[in-house]
Amino acid sequence: MATVDDLYRLPHHQKAELVRGELVMMSPTGDLPSSAAGEIFVAVRGYARRTGTGRGYTDNAAFLVHLPNRTSFSPDVAFYVGPRTGGRFLEGAPRLAVEVRSESDYGPRAEKAMAQKRGDYFAAGIQVVWDVDVLREERVLVYRASDPKHPTVYRRGEIAEAEPALPGWRLAVDALFE
Numbered sequence: 001m002a003t004v005d006d007l008y009r010l011p012h013h014q015k016a017e018l019v020r021g022e023l024v025m026m027s028p029t030g031d032l033p034s035s036a037a038g039e040i041f042v043a044v045r046g047y048a049r050r051t052g053t054g055r056g057y058t059d060n061a062a063f064l065v066h067l068p069n070r071t072s073f074s075p076d077v078a079f080y081v082g083p084r085t086g087g088r089f090l091e092g093a094p095r096l097a098v099e100v101r102s103e104s105d106y107g108p109r110a111e112k113a114m115a116q117k118r119g120d121y122f123a124a125g126i127q128v129v130w131d132v133d134v135l136r137e138e139r140v141l142v143y144r145a146s147d148p149k150h151p152t153v154y155r156r157g158e159i160a161e162a163e164p165a166l167p168g169w170r171l172a173v174d175a176l177f178e
Helices: 004-008 031-051 108-124 171-177
Strands: 014-018 023-024 054-059 077-080 094-101 129-133 139-144 148-156 159-161 170-172
Touching: 004 014, 031 054, 031 094, 031 129, 031 170, 031 171, 077 170, 094 108, 108 129, 108 148, 139 159, 139 171, 170 171
Parallel strands: 094 129
Antiparallel strands: 014 023, 054 077, 077 094, 129 139, 139 148, 159 170
């Protein structure tokens, strides 16, 4: 059975989450998903600086949670308002978690895994989850804890948001393709 200590000992800053007592390794991503995540992070960080609340986090930050089947999350982008922990993993869930789909994030098995992870995100206290698809559907699905089965869909030419996690924050979907 893997533990949080095993996460700390991963070689070469590998990315993994602790799910059902096992380390679930996460593969690196390609061009467009990575640059889209970067655009989202810059916008989230800007929001944090403008409002003086919370902090934006990039891919590979670990958030420790206490769920029956999950001990950690590592979203592609996150907005978090908890205390700093120095070099240690962050305690608790962020308000916003962003998952940018990679090549392997399609098909029935992937959809089931993503839905299960969203359920875990909401159970941990996350208010909003973005499911970003820049490779196929070119859209952002915004799921909210208040209505987790019915996402708001934003496409090219539209402005996505993350209410209520980041009040007033907006991002043009087109920016994810630059």
